[in-house]
Amino acid sequence: MKPLLCALFMVSSLYLCYVFLFGELASQNGLKDINFSVDGKNSWSYGTAGSTGHRSKQEDRVLVVSSHADFGVFGVFDGHGSSGASDFAANTFYPVFSRRIAEGQRLGEALQMAIEDVENMFMEKAHKQAWYSGSTACIAVVTPQVAIVGSVGDSRALVCVARKNSTTNLIEMDSTQLSKDHHPELAEERRRIEAAGGFVEFGGVNGELAVSRVIGDMEFKAFGVSAQANVVEYRIENSNEEFLVLASDGIFQRMSNQDVWDHESRSGLSQVAAVMIVEDALESGSSDNLSVIVVPLVGER
Template sequence: MIASLLFGVVLITIPSSYGLSVSCMMEYDDGGAPAVYGYPECPQWVLSPAGSLQNQNLNCQFAILQGRRDYQEDAIACNLDIKVPLLAKDAGKNGFEEEAVGIVAVFDGHGGKECSEMASKLLFDYFYLHVVFQSYKVMAHHNGVLPSSDYKSFQLEILKEALSKTIGDIDLRFSQEAIKNNFYSGSTATVVLLYGRQILVANVGDSKALLLSEKIQSALRTEGDSTAHLSATALTYDHHPDREDERARIEAAGGSVTNWGVPRVSGVLAMSRSIGDVYLKRYGVIAEPEYTGWRPLTTNDTHLVVASDGIFESLTPQDIGNLIFQWNSHFQGIEDSKMPVSCLSSTSLAECIINTAYEKGSHDNLSVIIVPLT
């Protein structure tokens, strides 16, 4: 059955001065977010004990289904209104300004649910912490005075660096738990940041992010493409072990790529980058994300889709574009007959995609998040 999702909420309180002690900064430099959370000199960074249930809404639609697997190992996270303190235009005068940042993420676990669950729980709080520390470092480096023409680029770079460090620290934190508890699990991490009208995509593994855009009318009239009203653009590139650059790194580390149904690292893991999988790190498996750089959204961009690879066992990216168009047309009273039967009983667009992928034969866990952009 389609499951509800607990979303973490950032409840860290930052002093108005945003001052950080020298010892706290040293802990951060030495051990990142895991070290800061456990250090008594940084009481303002202690996590609140509980998350909260965020109801599905028009701006963050999600669905998750166990499908034909024995266990559910996917986890997702979505919050489009995380208030983070970024450097103000005049950092010396105003210090920080509160800005809204959206985060959309899918974690597709394997070998157990421990890794994907931890990643989804830590994502928002780790990201928030890193934004604060990275902003503080940039402010200190420039003595509180940033070039006014470049401060937006500083903000974008801070957000990217915060996301990189967040993913790295989640991998570190889980690896510590995995060694202690003999966990063998790992997870993909496909995370999209939305800030203003720009998006940044970080990818580890083989989950996917798509951007759906309206086509121009002339393209819709071309032969054989009369139903493709939305064009799907992939924003991620799968990290499969047989990808030339991925294979080179694995073999340089002493690993091998062998085929067992699909190409696998040392005959085991069907991806070459992941969070966790601590026992394959020595063979070149890394958690370093690959980025699709900051991309401005246009008026033609209609939906952001982030999904686990189970969706794509039976649907292509363009199939998803077609489903979204058909769903919207159905509720506008247009082309009702073209919407698949699997969607007629669905309560949301996300559930429509999940149900269609399942009915078309996907055997994996299924999860998808859809963010309308208009």
């Protein structure tokens, strides 16, 4: 037992040293504070990090439910036009999802229907109270066997895996995007928008809204903007290195999916990787709010 405690103490100490040094670096570069959260005590380990970046307010929100014995729930909500929609979605999703599960729905169906429920609930209030904000939603339900991702908008879900090449016996690093960026220029999205009487110009719906699926944004719903989520199921490979990453689009302004994976392979710890991803997004020139959740699918859990 003593060797285990010593090892845990050493890892914790190294992590705290990293955070301290990182904080010094951020201060020296004039960057805004990076907030982070870690948890390894509950059923599901994770690391999160976020920053206001170069914006005046943080409109991203994150959701973490890690204490459930059968599954973990993780979500990133990127708000715009205020944090009204992202606040509402982050606070409402899990109770609605839990009710769907209690009614006997399967995880994937409950995830998709709960996002639709949140949209309907928000829109009802938006019409009554003249709320014009909107939010993406990228939500993952993780079990020991699968990760199920539902998304609207352009926040992303990636799976980062180290695989052994059977021919060369070399370890190959790979990142796979599970979510779909819902941008109005995509042919499927453009057809729906134009069929509803809208148009796509300057990369936006009616020349304004940069995403074609979103919670809220009530003034665009008459022009084909939808809150129908894409739902994808990923079967966990039980690789030695396998992580799920959820992130707002600010992370990807100047970073590729592979750049995110490089942080996983270098750090090996979800807590450190989350902070490193936000740090590099800031230093590479991202001008947006930044939020990331890193969930180890094997190993740390």
